Amino acid sequence: MMKISMIALALAVGMAAPAFAQQPPDAGHGAHHGAPAESGQATAPQVQMPQAQAPQAQTPAAMPGMGMMGAGQGGCPMMQGMMQGMMGRGGMGQGMGSGMAGTPRGDQSVASLAFNAVNERMHRDMDVTFTGDADADFVRAMIPHHQGAVDMAKVVLAFGKDPKIRELAESVVQAQESEIAMMKAWLEANEKK
Structure with a gap:
């Protein structure tokens, strides 16, 4: 059960970790109500920070709540690899615990951190540029909402x-996965190119 929980956490964090590195410090729930995003994409591309600005990523064992994943503490090698992979592409090493954006309010348990990361990514990705096509705009915003x-x-x-x-x-x-598939197919067939 613990191994399944850790794998699920790594997947959730891996999907949502870029939100930690990309949210401005004052962004919260209302951030997606401000100026429209420059891209009309349903999901924002993952942006790597320039090498000169990239903070040093922590090892999983050094990160809060991640001690059981460390090699010196009997951690799971698969989890260590997944976590290191996420950190290497601008994920958890940027933003968590460094005073940058994405620091969650409230409880700091692993589950709460995962919920926070998912919430940050969802709100960021829902920030679409509206086109006046109500159908397409609705679908482009609802895909990340459903995700x-x-x-x-x-x-x-x-x-x-x-x-x-x-x-x-x-x-x-x-x-929701069924509806996401339907909406993506609809966009492919109906969105103006």
Whole structure:
């Protein structure tokens, strides 16, 4: 069970970690209501910081709450590799614990940090440039909204204990992934190029 939880966490953090490195310090829930993003893409591209500005990434064992993943503490080699891979592409080493954007409010447990990362990414990716085409604008904003629901449900599946909530999370994943696929297909067929 612990191994599954750690894998699910690594996947959730890996999907959402760029939010830590890309959010401005004063961004919160209202950040997506401000000026439109420059891109009309449903998901923002991952941006690497220039080498000169990139802070040193911490090893998983040195990061808060990640001690069990460290090699010297009997951590899982697969998890270590996943975490190092995320840090190497501008993920968790940038922003977490360094006073940069993305520092979550409230509880600092691994589950809360995963929820925060998912929430940050969802709100960033929902910040689309509106075109006047209500159908396309709705779909482009709803894809990341649905993906956020899927990612939050996966955090619950990794850390939640209540059987009813776990069942709900499983149904959310199934329903939202189906709707995401439909919306992507619709955009491909209908969006003006």
